[in-house]
Amino acid sequence: MTPADPRRLVLVLALLAAFALVPTARAPPDSYEPDDTAAQATALLAGTPQDHSISPAGDVDWYVFVLTTGSDVVLETSGPTGDTVMTLYQSDGTSQIAMNDDGGTGAWSRITETLPCGTYTAHIRDFGSPNEILDYTMTLTTTPAITAPCVPATLTATGAGQVALAWTPPSDTGGAPILEYAIFRGTTAGSTSYQDTTTGTSWVDTNVTPGQHYYYEVRARNSRGLGPAATADVVVTVPPVQPGTPNFIPPGIMFTVLAVSILLGALVARRLAKRPDGPMMTSAPPRQF
Numbered sequence: 001m002t003p004a005d006p007r008r009l010v011l012v013l014a015l016l017a018a019f020a021l022v023p024t025a026r027a028p029p030d031s032y033e034p035d036d037t038a039a040q041a042t043a044l045l046a047g048t049p050q051d052h053s054i055s056p057a058g059d060v061d062w063y064v065f066v067l068t069t070g071s072d073v074v075l076e077t078s079g080p081t082g083d084t085v086m087t088l089y090q091s092d093g094t095s096q097i098a099m100n101d102d103g104g105t106g107a108w109s110r111i112t113e114t115l116p117c118g119t120y121t122a123h124i125r126d127f128g129s130p131n132e133i134l135d136y137t138m139t140l141t142t143t144p145a146i147t148a149p150c151v152p153a154t155l156t157a158t159g160a161g162q163v164a165l166a167w168t169p170p171s172d173t174g175g176a177p178i179l180e181y182a183i184f185r186g187t188t189a190g191s192t193s194y195q196d197t198t199t200g201t202s203w204v205d206t207n208v209t210p211g212q213h214y215y216y217e218v219r220a221r222n223s224r225g226l227g228p229a230a231t232a233d234v235v236v237t238v239p240p241v242q243p244g245t246p247n248f249i250p251p252g253i254m255f256t257v258l259a260v261s262i263l264l265g266a267l268v269a270r271r272l273a274k275r276p277d278g279p280m281m282t283s284a285p286p287r288q289f
Helices: 005-020 252-274
Strands: 050-054 061-067 071-078 084-090 096-100 110-115 120-124 133-144 153-158 163-168 182-190 191-198 202-205 213-222 225-235
Touching: 005 225, 050 120, 061 110, 061 133, 071 120, 071 225, 084 225, 110 120, 110 153, 120 133, 153 213, 153 225, 163 213, 163 225, 191 202, 191 213
Parallel strands: none
Antiparallel strands: 050 133, 061 120, 071 110, 071 133, 084 096, 084 120, 153 163, 163 202, 182 191, 182 213, 213 225
């Protein structure tokens, strides 16, 4: 067996070292960065595609969009090559509505939902994270649709011995008439239970405890169902004690009563004086010795 040429071995090691030092091609961060949290989300408009990248490896992108009317919504990613995972949330970025991996073309993502008016967020990541996607396009398409109503407006809660709720109708009814409003109550934020329904825009809760903190939700309902909640909270206070009415007699009435009393007294005295036997007198019996 011929021993390996030491010079050839050195050459191979040198080539391997040089290859290790060559930087891996990396997509530059896109112009929408930073958009790594729901609070930093990029505003997405219907019919206006945006070009993004997932870079560096492990990067994520957040989007936010607003629906002013109920709509059929399509969110999708596309591009030369890539594999995304898309998640649709409520405005808080934590309440999940839908998630999709390969619903679009190839390994791209696509979500189709019918949503009432409101604010929504979307999260994009690479399926094989922490990989990079050099370039992808995010697209939002909306079409008006009959949906559940939007959130009731200007909800207020006041509590003195009881809690009075008041609100105004939603800015968008979802394309169908409002049938009623459902009221929910709890003693912890985000944890409420059904209480009652009303067709009006106010409601009074009499079953409350002074000093307790209550959280309320009001949702409008049409033929498509309940819409998102308007929220309010209040600490019930003890109603103030109303001061009693003082025993006060106006001077004019007091003078009249006094004058009438004097007059009646004088009349009684005159009648007693005119009696034939004179006024009744009582005398003590003669003293016996």
